[in-house]
Amino acid sequence: MSCGVRELAKLLNSTLLNSLTFLGGFMLDARFIRENINVLKTALKKRGYEINLSEFIAFEQERLGLMQKAEELRNRRNVVSAEIGRLKKQGQGAEDLVKEMKGVSDRIKEIDEILKGIEEKTGQFLLNIPNIPHESVPIGKDETENIEVRRWGTPPEFDFEPLNHWDIAETLDIIDFERGAKIAGTRFTVMKGLGARLERALMNFMLDLNTSKGYKEIFPPILVSKECMTGTGQLPKFSDEIFRTVDPEFYLIPTAEVPVTNIHREEILAEELLPIYYTAYTPCFRREAGSYGKDVRGLIRQHQFNKVEIVKFTKPEDSYAELEKLTGDAEDILQKLGLPYRVIALCTADMGFSASKTYDIEAWLPGQQRYREISSCSNFEDFQARRANIRFKREGKKGTEFVHTLNGSALAIGRTVVAILENYQQKDGTVVVPEALRHYMGTDILK
């Protein structure tokens, strides 16, 4: 029965976001919303999001009424203007009609002004509503209620006290934290020698593995427009977390998800193109505002880091199966690298704004004696597709539908470096290179 609720809620969400006239040219089914307010409220409450729709609905009713009025007037204007043309052609005067139409046009302008104001308000309101969680997502109030789905591998045992990656890296002289700070400030690092090489090896290894599975390699722009950021859901709500250039205005991508998902913005895809699989290496940039005390040492939390991402566009009926496959593809990388990990299903309160369902993959870090996030795999259903207006057309069917978008890290490279250094460290301070990387590294040991 929760399924029925879910379906309703989904439909409702669809309808809501449809009203972004200034984004995609959609309109909103106000009646449907009026009849289903409670469904939406309940669904979002699971996330801890309280929604107040009463003002919105009032605006909607007003908007619909005004729109109809304006359309009537436009129709009148179209008809009469044609008549005026006809009369003039026959050499007859039409002063009365012209005068009347002048009034009509002014009236239309007035109404349009009001409509614009309303649409601006409702549009902003809608852009700030998070996605509705999938029914399979555990309900919870914070991250303690996430659920561990499975584990792979066994944390290594050491006959010595395992070090943190920053200590290992310092000894090996492969990561220079101080000079990173000198050049750019805190949360920046310089990778050197085998460290730089390891970073590059991981990029290549991941891209090669992903492309061998049918993901098409993409190398996108790293500065993007505001529209892209809105399309994938980073804006307008999370401007604090993003770097921005001022003149001209660009946004530095926090993840390849942004440019890669927006590849198909404003497009209608042919059914046979789906599913589309992309993989992309990009640098990523994050402000990390509000995390001042966290992970101040080491590579875990940087303003700039490298990541290989995978992105999928699918038909709605396939997206959850694709999420499992996508997560599996990310896990495969860790398995090939021999890094122990666990998979976590995020609960309703811990999921990102745009996601319907998310699995985090956490790698074991001996230096911290705990699992840390190394990948996040999400199904956004049609949330991003609505914002970015990405649709597809079914063979032989009228109209279009929104695609579902998914993405996941495969993987975050900096954190993979951390996991390798800490899991493969040896008593003498050297680090064994995982089998799968030796070809890329040209060595089997970091020393």
Place this chain on the structure above:
RNA sequence: GGAGAGGUGGCCGAGUAGGUCGAAGGCAGCCGCCUGCUAAGCGGUUGUGGGGGUAAAACUUCACCCAGGGUUCGAAUCCCUGCCUCUCCGCCA
């Protein structure tokens, strides 16, 4: 950065003294007919989003000729701004 040209439907391409243009024509596609197969030929058809309407259709209406403003009774057609593309010059990895 300087000087020009241009942005029309899936594609090509008309439309420039503003009026019945959602937009000629061609191609491609689809549906029929015809031909023993293929090609050619004939007829029809083919956009997106919204409102009203319907059980669903039919039907009706509004918007969309890069985007946003403006002029006008009326704009694909005129004016302004922005974005993008192309050519030439300069500069540069």
